[in-house]
Amino acid sequence: MSLFRNIVFTAVVAGLLSGLLLTAMQSFSTIPLIMEAETFEGAGDPVAAGEGLSAAQPSVPAALEVEEEAWMPADGAERLIYTAGANMLAGIGFGLVLLSIAEALGGIRGWRRGLLLGIASFVTVSLAPGLGLPPELPGMPAAELGPRQVWWMASVVSTGLALGLLAYTRSAGLAALAIVLLIAPHLVGAPLPVSHDTAVPHELHARFVNAVYATNLVFWAVLGASAALLRERFRSGEDVVVANSDRVAVP
Amino acid sequence: MQIDDPRVEGERTRSMTTKSASNVAVTSTSRTLSLSMSALLGLFVVGFVGFSHMDVVHNAAHDSRHSLAFPCH
Numbered sequence: 001m002s003l004f005r006n007i008v009f010t011a012v013v014a015g016l017l018s019g020l021l022l023t024a025m026q027s028f029s030t031i032p033l034i035m036e037a038e039t040f041e042g043a044g045d046p047v048a049a050g051e052g053l054s055a056a057q058p059s060v061p062a063a064l065e066v067e068e069e070a071w072m073p074a075d076g077a078e079r080l081i082y083t084a085g086a087n088m089l090a091g092i093g094f095g096l097v098l099l100s101i102a103e104a105l106g107g108i109r110g111w112r113r114g115l116l117l118g119i120a121s122f123v124t125v126s127l128a129p130g131l132g133l134p135p136e137l138p139g140m141p142a143a144e145l146g147p148r149q150v151w152w153m154a155s156v157v158s159t160g161l162a163l164g165l166l167a168y169t170r171s172a173g174l175a176a177l178a179i180v181l182l183i184a185p186h187l188v189g190a191p192l193p194v195s196h197d198t199a200v201p202h203e204l205h206a207r208f209v210n211a212v213y214a215t216n217l218v219f220w221a222v223l224g225a226s227a228a229l230l231r232e233r234f235r236s237g238e239d240v241v242v243a244n245s246d247r248v249a250v251p
Numbered sequence: 252m253q254i255d256d257p258r259v260e261g262e263r264t265r266s267m268t269t270k271s272a273s274n275v276a277v278t279s280t281s282r283t284l285s286l287s288m289s290a291l292l293g294l295f296v297v298g299f300v301g302f303s304h305m306d307v308v309h310n311a312a313h314d315s316r317h318s319l320a321f322p323c324h
Protein backbone atom coordinates (compact mmCIF):
# COMPACT_ATOMS: atom_id res chain seq x y z
CA MET A 1 0.00 0.00 0.00
CA SER A 2 2.69 2.47 -0.94
CA LEU A 3 0.13 4.86 -2.43
CA PHE A 4 -1.68 5.06 0.93
CA ARG A 5 1.61 5.51 2.79
CA ASN A 6 2.82 8.23 0.42
CA ILE A 7 -0.45 10.15 0.60
CA VAL A 8 -0.46 9.99 4.40
CA PHE A 9 3.15 11.16 4.53
CA THR A 10 2.49 14.01 2.09
CA ALA A 11 -0.63 15.09 3.98
CA VAL A 12 1.18 15.00 7.33
CA VAL A 13 4.03 17.23 6.13
CA ALA A 14 1.75 19.65 4.24
CA GLY A 15 -0.72 19.70 7.16
CA LEU A 16 1.96 20.42 9.75
CA LEU A 17 3.36 23.21 7.61
CA SER A 18 0.06 24.91 6.80
CA GLY A 19 -1.29 24.35 10.34
CA LEU A 20 1.74 26.04 11.86
CA LEU A 21 1.46 28.95 9.44
CA LEU A 22 -2.26 29.23 10.23
CA THR A 23 -1.51 29.36 13.96
CA ALA A 24 1.06 32.10 13.41
CA MET A 25 -1.49 34.13 11.44
CA GLN A 26 -4.27 33.47 13.98
CA SER A 27 -2.10 34.52 16.90
CA PHE A 28 -2.32 38.15 15.82
CA SER A 29 -5.64 38.11 13.94
CA THR A 30 -8.48 35.85 15.09
CA ILE A 31 -7.28 34.77 18.55
CA PRO A 32 -7.11 38.30 20.08
CA LEU A 33 -10.66 38.88 18.77
CA ILE A 34 -11.85 35.59 20.35
CA MET A 35 -10.30 36.65 23.65
CA GLU A 36 -11.97 40.05 23.42
CA ALA A 37 -15.34 38.44 22.67
CA GLU A 38 -14.97 36.13 25.66
CA THR A 39 -14.99 39.15 27.94
CA PHE A 40 -18.60 39.73 26.82
CA GLU A 41 -19.53 36.08 27.22
CA GLY A 42 -21.85 35.49 30.19
CA ALA A 43 -20.19 38.27 32.23
CA GLY A 44 -23.44 39.02 34.00
CA ASP A 45 -24.73 40.58 30.82
CA PRO A 46 -28.50 40.21 30.61
CA VAL A 47 -28.54 39.67 26.86
CA ALA A 48 -25.70 37.20 26.49
CA ALA A 49 -26.31 35.26 29.66
CA GLY A 50 -30.08 35.56 29.64
CA GLU A 51 -32.62 35.25 26.89
CA GLY A 52 -30.12 35.40 24.00
CA LEU A 53 -28.29 32.16 24.66
CA SER A 54 -30.90 30.20 26.54
CA ALA A 55 -33.64 30.93 24.02
CA ALA A 56 -31.33 30.09 21.15
CA GLN A 57 -30.22 26.80 22.63
CA PRO A 58 -33.27 25.35 24.28
CA SER A 59 -32.13 21.74 24.28
CA VAL A 60 -28.36 21.86 24.61
CA PRO A 61 -27.36 18.48 26.01
CA ALA A 62 -26.42 18.49 29.67
CA ALA A 63 -22.90 17.48 28.70
CA LEU A 64 -22.32 20.84 27.04
CA GLU A 65 -23.81 22.80 29.92
CA VAL A 66 -21.21 21.47 32.32
CA GLU A 67 -18.33 22.26 30.00
CA GLU A 68 -16.83 24.64 32.60
CA GLU A 69 -16.19 21.53 34.68
CA ALA A 70 -14.24 19.78 31.93
CA TRP A 71 -10.52 20.23 31.44
CA MET A 72 -9.44 23.17 29.31
CA PRO A 73 -5.99 24.49 28.47
CA ALA A 74 -4.77 27.40 30.59
CA ASP A 75 -4.74 30.79 28.87
CA GLY A 76 -1.47 31.77 27.27
CA ALA A 77 1.15 29.42 25.89
CA GLU A 78 -0.73 26.21 26.73
CA ARG A 79 -3.87 27.36 24.95
CA LEU A 80 -1.87 28.42 21.90
CA ILE A 81 -0.10 25.05 21.78
CA TYR A 82 -3.41 23.19 21.76
CA THR A 83 -4.72 25.55 19.10
CA ALA A 84 -1.60 24.85 17.03
CA GLY A 85 -2.11 21.10 17.52
CA ALA A 86 -5.75 21.33 16.44
CA ASN A 87 -4.80 23.46 13.43
CA MET A 88 -2.12 20.99 12.35
CA LEU A 89 -4.48 18.03 12.79
CA ALA A 90 -7.10 19.88 10.76
CA GLY A 91 -4.44 20.56 8.11
CA ILE A 92 -3.50 16.87 8.01
CA GLY A 93 -7.13 15.74 7.82
CA PHE A 94 -8.06 18.25 5.13
CA GLY A 95 -4.83 17.39 3.29
CA LEU A 96 -5.70 13.68 3.30
CA VAL A 97 -9.14 14.32 1.84
CA LEU A 98 -7.81 16.85 -0.69
CA LEU A 99 -5.01 14.54 -1.86
CA SER A 100 -7.29 11.49 -2.06
CA ILE A 101 -9.87 13.30 -4.16
CA ALA A 102 -7.22 14.96 -6.35
CA GLU A 103 -5.48 11.63 -6.92
CA ALA A 104 -8.75 9.93 -7.85
CA LEU A 105 -9.40 12.73 -10.36
CA GLY A 106 -6.05 12.25 -12.09
CA GLY A 107 -3.40 13.63 -9.76
CA ILE A 108 -2.23 16.91 -8.31
CA ARG A 109 0.92 17.72 -10.30
CA GLY A 110 2.67 21.04 -9.97
CA TRP A 111 2.20 23.77 -7.39
CA ARG A 112 -0.08 25.75 -9.71
CA ARG A 113 -2.64 22.97 -9.82
CA GLY A 114 -2.27 22.50 -6.07
CA LEU A 115 -2.86 26.20 -5.52
CA LEU A 116 -6.05 26.09 -7.62
CA LEU A 117 -7.28 23.03 -5.73
CA GLY A 118 -6.48 24.77 -2.45
CA ILE A 119 -8.46 27.85 -3.43
CA ALA A 120 -11.35 25.66 -4.63
CA SER A 121 -11.22 23.95 -1.23
CA PHE A 122 -11.35 27.34 0.49
CA VAL A 123 -14.51 28.15 -1.47
CA THR A 124 -15.94 24.73 -0.57
CA VAL A 125 -14.99 24.44 3.09
CA SER A 126 -14.81 28.07 4.30
CA LEU A 127 -16.74 30.39 2.02
CA ALA A 128 -19.79 28.32 1.06
CA PRO A 129 -20.79 27.19 4.58
CA GLY A 130 -19.87 30.69 5.81
CA LEU A 131 -22.58 32.22 3.62
CA GLY A 132 -25.17 30.48 5.80
CA LEU A 133 -23.24 30.15 9.05
CA PRO A 134 -20.77 33.04 9.30
CA PRO A 135 -17.73 32.42 11.52
CA GLU A 136 -18.95 32.78 15.11
CA LEU A 137 -17.34 34.45 18.08
CA PRO A 138 -17.84 33.04 21.58
CA GLY A 139 -20.90 34.56 23.23
CA MET A 140 -22.86 34.90 20.02
CA PRO A 141 -26.27 33.27 19.81
CA ALA A 142 -26.60 30.31 17.48
CA ALA A 143 -29.06 27.54 16.71
CA GLU A 144 -28.57 24.09 18.18
CA LEU A 145 -25.15 22.60 17.43
CA GLY A 146 -26.25 19.30 15.81
CA PRO A 147 -28.38 20.78 12.99
CA ARG A 148 -25.72 23.42 12.30
CA GLN A 149 -23.05 20.72 11.95
CA VAL A 150 -25.29 18.73 9.60
CA TRP A 151 -25.99 21.81 7.46
CA TRP A 152 -22.28 22.67 7.41
CA MET A 153 -21.34 19.20 6.18
CA ALA A 154 -24.17 19.12 3.63
CA SER A 155 -23.18 22.49 2.18
CA VAL A 156 -19.53 21.42 1.95
CA VAL A 157 -20.40 18.16 0.13
CA SER A 158 -22.85 19.93 -2.16
CA THR A 159 -20.44 22.76 -3.05
CA GLY A 160 -17.54 20.35 -3.51
CA LEU A 161 -19.55 18.17 -5.89
CA ALA A 162 -20.65 21.26 -7.80
CA LEU A 163 -17.10 22.60 -8.25
CA GLY A 164 -15.92 19.10 -9.22
CA LEU A 165 -18.62 18.83 -11.88
CA LEU A 166 -17.79 22.28 -13.24
CA ALA A 167 -14.07 21.54 -13.39
CA TYR A 168 -14.05 17.94 -14.58
CA THR A 169 -17.08 17.54 -16.85
CA ARG A 170 -18.05 19.27 -20.08
CA SER A 171 -21.78 18.72 -20.54
CA ALA A 172 -24.26 21.56 -20.15
CA GLY A 173 -26.65 19.33 -18.20
CA LEU A 174 -24.04 18.58 -15.57
CA ALA A 175 -23.11 22.26 -15.38
CA ALA A 176 -26.76 23.03 -14.67
CA LEU A 177 -26.77 20.34 -11.97
CA ALA A 178 -23.63 21.94 -10.51
CA ILE A 179 -25.36 25.31 -10.25
CA VAL A 180 -28.33 23.69 -8.52
CA LEU A 181 -25.93 22.01 -6.07
CA LEU A 182 -24.19 25.34 -5.41
CA ILE A 183 -27.44 27.10 -4.57
CA ALA A 184 -29.39 24.28 -2.88
CA PRO A 185 -27.90 24.54 0.65
CA HIS A 186 -28.68 28.26 0.73
CA LEU A 187 -32.23 27.76 -0.51
CA VAL A 188 -32.76 25.24 2.29
CA GLY A 189 -31.11 27.72 4.64
CA ALA A 190 -28.81 27.26 7.62
CA PRO A 191 -30.33 26.75 11.09
CA LEU A 192 -30.63 30.21 12.63
CA PRO A 193 -30.92 31.28 16.27
CA VAL A 194 -34.26 32.48 17.59
CA SER A 195 -32.73 35.84 18.45
CA HIS A 196 -29.60 37.53 17.13
CA ASP A 197 -29.22 39.72 20.24
CA THR A 198 -25.70 39.62 21.57
CA ALA A 199 -23.41 41.64 23.79
CA VAL A 200 -20.55 41.08 21.32
CA PRO A 201 -20.13 44.30 19.28
CA HIS A 202 -20.96 43.99 15.58
CA GLU A 203 -17.72 45.72 14.70
CA LEU A 204 -15.76 43.02 16.57
CA HIS A 205 -17.64 40.30 14.71
CA ALA A 206 -17.07 41.96 11.34
CA ARG A 207 -13.33 42.12 11.99
CA PHE A 208 -13.40 38.46 13.06
CA VAL A 209 -15.21 37.31 9.90
CA ASN A 210 -12.68 39.16 7.73
CA ALA A 211 -9.77 37.69 9.68
CA VAL A 212 -11.15 34.15 9.43
CA TYR A 213 -11.60 34.33 5.66
CA ALA A 214 -8.21 35.96 5.06
CA THR A 215 -6.31 33.45 7.21
CA ASN A 216 -8.24 30.46 5.85
CA LEU A 217 -7.57 31.52 2.27
CA VAL A 218 -3.82 31.58 2.93
CA PHE A 219 -4.06 28.29 4.86
CA TRP A 220 -5.82 26.51 2.00
CA ALA A 221 -3.58 28.00 -0.68
CA VAL A 222 -0.46 26.87 1.19
CA LEU A 223 -1.97 23.46 1.97
CA GLY A 224 -2.86 22.87 -1.69
CA ALA A 225 0.41 24.12 -3.16
CA SER A 226 2.64 22.36 -0.61
CA ALA A 227 0.66 19.10 -0.94
CA ALA A 228 1.18 19.21 -4.72
CA LEU A 229 4.90 19.93 -4.44
CA LEU A 230 5.44 17.23 -1.80
CA ARG A 231 3.32 14.72 -3.70
CA GLU A 232 5.78 14.90 -6.59
CA ARG A 233 8.67 14.14 -4.24
CA PHE A 234 7.09 11.18 -2.45
CA ARG A 235 6.16 8.58 -5.01
CA SER A 236 8.55 5.81 -4.07
CA GLY A 237 7.32 2.25 -4.50
CA GLU A 238 4.10 3.18 -6.25
CA ASP A 239 2.85 0.94 -9.03
CA VAL A 240 4.88 0.96 -12.23
CA VAL A 241 1.93 1.78 -14.48
CA VAL A 242 0.97 4.82 -12.44
CA ALA A 243 4.54 6.01 -11.99
CA ASN A 244 5.18 5.87 -15.75
CA SER A 245 2.09 7.86 -16.64
CA ASP A 246 3.09 10.43 -14.01
CA ARG A 247 6.53 10.87 -15.47
CA VAL A 248 5.09 11.52 -18.91
CA ALA A 249 2.75 14.18 -17.57
CA VAL A 250 5.37 16.17 -15.69
CA PRO A 251 6.95 18.66 -18.09
CA MET B 252 -8.65 -0.37 9.40
CA GLN B 253 -6.57 -2.95 7.53
CA ILE B 254 -3.68 -0.85 6.32
CA ASP B 255 -1.27 -3.69 5.76
CA ASP B 256 -3.65 -6.26 4.39
CA PRO B 257 -1.28 -9.03 3.25
CA ARG B 258 -3.70 -10.08 0.51
CA VAL B 259 -3.75 -6.62 -1.10
CA GLU B 260 -0.02 -6.22 -0.56
CA GLY B 261 0.55 -9.52 -2.37
CA GLU B 262 -1.63 -8.47 -5.26
CA ARG B 263 0.23 -5.23 -5.62
CA THR B 264 3.61 -6.95 -5.60
CA ARG B 265 2.46 -9.34 -8.27
CA SER B 266 1.16 -6.50 -10.44
CA MET B 267 4.52 -4.80 -10.21
CA THR B 268 6.51 -7.81 -11.32
CA THR B 269 4.25 -8.97 -14.15
CA LYS B 270 2.54 -6.28 -16.19
CA SER B 271 -0.32 -8.26 -17.71
CA ALA B 272 -3.70 -6.63 -18.34
CA SER B 273 -5.36 -8.46 -15.47
CA ASN B 274 -2.78 -7.18 -13.06
CA VAL B 275 -3.34 -3.62 -14.19
CA ALA B 276 -6.95 -4.13 -13.09
CA VAL B 277 -5.74 -5.39 -9.72
CA THR B 278 -3.55 -2.29 -9.43
CA SER B 279 -6.54 -0.07 -10.03
CA THR B 280 -8.54 -1.92 -7.35
CA SER B 281 -5.72 -1.49 -4.87
CA ARG B 282 -5.50 2.17 -5.89
CA THR B 283 -9.20 2.71 -5.22
CA LEU B 284 -8.84 0.98 -1.86
CA SER B 285 -5.82 3.13 -0.91
CA LEU B 286 -7.55 6.36 -1.87
CA SER B 287 -10.76 5.41 -0.06
CA MET B 288 -8.80 4.62 3.08
CA SER B 289 -6.79 7.84 3.00
CA ALA B 290 -9.95 9.88 2.39
CA LEU B 291 -11.75 8.14 5.27
CA LEU B 292 -8.79 8.68 7.57
CA GLY B 293 -8.85 12.39 6.64
CA LEU B 294 -12.58 12.67 7.31
CA PHE B 295 -12.08 10.97 10.67
CA VAL B 296 -9.33 13.42 11.65
CA VAL B 297 -11.35 16.47 10.54
CA GLY B 298 -14.42 15.09 12.33
CA PHE B 299 -12.41 14.63 15.53
CA VAL B 300 -10.91 18.14 15.46
CA GLY B 301 -13.94 20.03 14.21
CA PHE B 302 -17.04 18.09 15.18
CA SER B 303 -16.39 15.91 18.23
CA HIS B 304 -18.88 16.67 21.02
CA MET B 305 -16.42 15.58 23.73
CA ASP B 306 -15.84 18.52 26.09
CA VAL B 307 -12.11 17.98 26.35
CA VAL B 308 -11.67 17.92 22.57
CA HIS B 309 -13.91 20.97 22.23
CA ASN B 310 -11.94 22.93 24.81
CA ALA B 311 -8.55 21.97 23.39
CA ALA B 312 -9.56 22.82 19.81
CA HIS B 313 -11.74 25.81 20.80
CA ASP B 314 -9.83 28.67 19.17
CA SER B 315 -9.03 26.52 16.16
CA ARG B 316 -12.70 25.61 15.67
CA HIS B 317 -13.79 29.24 15.86
CA SER B 318 -11.01 30.39 13.55
CA LEU B 319 -11.72 27.67 10.98
CA ALA B 320 -15.43 28.60 11.08
CA PHE B 321 -16.60 25.20 12.26
CA PRO B 322 -19.97 25.33 14.02
CA CYS B 323 -19.01 25.68 17.71
CA HIS B 324 -20.76 25.74 21.12
